Amino acid sequence: MTQFRRVKRVVDGVLLLDKPLGVSSNGALQHARRLYQAAKAGHTGVLDPLASGLLPVCFGEATKFSSFLLDADKAYRTTVRFGQKTTTGDAEGEVISEREVAFDEAALRAAITRFTGVIDQVPPMYSALKHQGKALYEYARAGVEIDRQARRVTIHSIELLSFDGVSAELNVRCSKGTYIRVLGEDIGEALGCGAHLSALRRTATAGFTLDASCTLPALEEMDEAGRDVCLLPVDVLVGHLPEHALDEADFSRFMHGMAVQFDQDRAIMPRFRVYRALTRDFLGLGEVREAGFLHPARLMATKVAD
Incomplete structure (x- = not known):
């Protein structure tokens, strides 16, 4: 057949x-x-x-x-369950410690404030980060702990949506590389009871x-x-960059990998979205590497017109 x-x-x-x-x-x-x-x-x-x-x-x-x-920056809605620490930092893991939750909403708000801004985070063992070619979660599942270097991330804001005495629902806006599981765990440790995430939902990225x-x-x-x-x-994906349109002569040169004359100073912005003026087709990215010239940096697979 x-x-x-x-x-x-x-x-x-x-x-x-x-x-x-x-x-x-x-x-x-x-x-x-x-x-x-x-x-x-x-x-x-x-x-x-x-x-x-x-x-x-x-x-x-x-x-x-x-x-x-x-x-890009990201935004999340998460539920942090205080008083229980798990192996994975979320509800998927096994509970490895339980402590009394003995703080009020005022103390929670104060703790949240301390984690807003530029902070250092130690990546979790249950993550896809690589060590000697193997993901950390593979070591974790084998019971092997790997030393991890703290990473600097930015927590732009943490909004407390609700708190019932045990669980808190938060909106978090943060930089790339932020582990919300680690943020929840660290807030729990700061409050003396530990914590894990019971829910996590990404609500935004790059606008x-x-x-x-x-x-x-x-x-x-x-x-x-x-x-x-x-x-x-x-x-x-590149809407945050300024745009530049090419006439037909420059379009042909640009798509053949050649630099074209450019009348904007590199100090304004080194990269531009580049379009074909005649059709408004997106061609890719151009880069100002020296004054007066725009070089092809990353191009769409667009065929050059005969």
Whole structure:
């Protein structure tokens, strides 16, 4: 019997996916990729299986610019359960210590304030960070503790939404590389009782929010055209950069890897979103490396017109 391989589509764009609970980031990515039959895809920042929320998925040429989302600030809504410390820092782990919760809301607010701003965090053992080529969580599952260096992160704000005497619901805005599990644990230690996360949901990244996201069940109900409508254009990933449009002569030179004349000073901004003036097609990024010239830095696979 002859077997036919499904032909992959050339899909370029960004899907704002609402990752469900109980699914790994890679599992959600592969599910979305199958729905779109996309030849190439990648996500922009891991969410644990027990975390849900915003997971931008980049298809095709968008993967070239995904690092801008990896480096972006994030926002989360989380529930911190005080009085219990677990092996993983969240509800997935086993409880390894229990202590009395003996503080009030005023003490909680004071503790939260101490963790706002620039702080140092020690990455958790249950993380995907690598040590000698192996993820830390692999060592943790084998009962091996690895020394980790503290990392400096920024907690822009922590908003207390509710507190029932045992659990607190928080909104957190933070820089890349922040571990919310560690933040919850550290607040619990500061209050003398320990803590772990009982819920975590990413609500925003780089200005994108859950309001514009799609769930996997919703995508499954759509046809191909409907799914494609959910995709954002590739250049949304670099929307924070200024733009520059090229005329036809410069367009041809630029897409052949040559620098073009540029009348803006590098001191203003070293990188620009570059477009073809005639069609408004996004071409990629240009970089000012010396005064008066814009060099191709990262390009879309756009064919040069004859």
